[in-house]
Amino acid sequence: MRWEDLFADLELQWEANEAAELADRSRREAAYLRLIDRLRPVVGHPARCRVLGGQLTPQTLHGTLSALGVDWFLLAEPGATEVLVPMRSLLAVENLPVxxxxxxxxxxxxxxxxxxxxxxxxxxxxxACTLLLVDGT
Known part of the structure; x- marks a missing residue:
């Protein structure tokens, strides 16, 4: 009976170590993700973004994410308007896939x-383009 208890205890310790290692590995992998890595699967799909607009006020943009660069993305809004947004002005993206x-x-x-x-x-x-700077000009 003592051997069974020993092996059961060793098995529980092994499973606990495996779970801790998996959680640590997941945190490490998530730390390497950049915003561009989260946005690349969304290219060609609708997106709703909150950006820093004129006078430093948040502004919501709706449209299809049509192109993506290292520090920018292009959002095609309904009505043939395209908005080039620097990543540094992005506040939030709603409904990102997992x-x-x-x-x-x-x-x-x-x-x-x-x-x-x-x-x-x-x-x-x-x-021809229109610029909206964060100071409202």
Whole structure:
């Protein structure tokens, strides 16, 4: 009987160690996730975002997440309006799926497409656009 108790105790200790290791590994993996990794599976799907708008007031945007860069995303709103949003002005994204993309696998080209590159492209193409700065101008 004593041997059975010993083996039962060892088995419980093993299971507790496994559960603790799994929880620790999950926390470590979640720490490596970036916002871009959470947003990549949402590209092409509707999104609702809260962003820092003019006069530093929060503003809600609705639309389809159509493109994504390292520090920006493009939201296609209903009515053919597109909004280029810097990641640093993003306050919240509602209804994100539980899944996320693998960190660091956005590709070498996507890693270079930062906000400066996109803004230079808009200027080079002389695209008509409206800017809303956080100070309201």
């Amino acid at each position: 899944v996320s993309a693998q960190p660091g696998h956005e590709g070498p080209l996507a890693a270079k497409l930062d906000l400066r590159y996109v803004l230079r492209g808009l200027v080079r193409d002389r695209s």
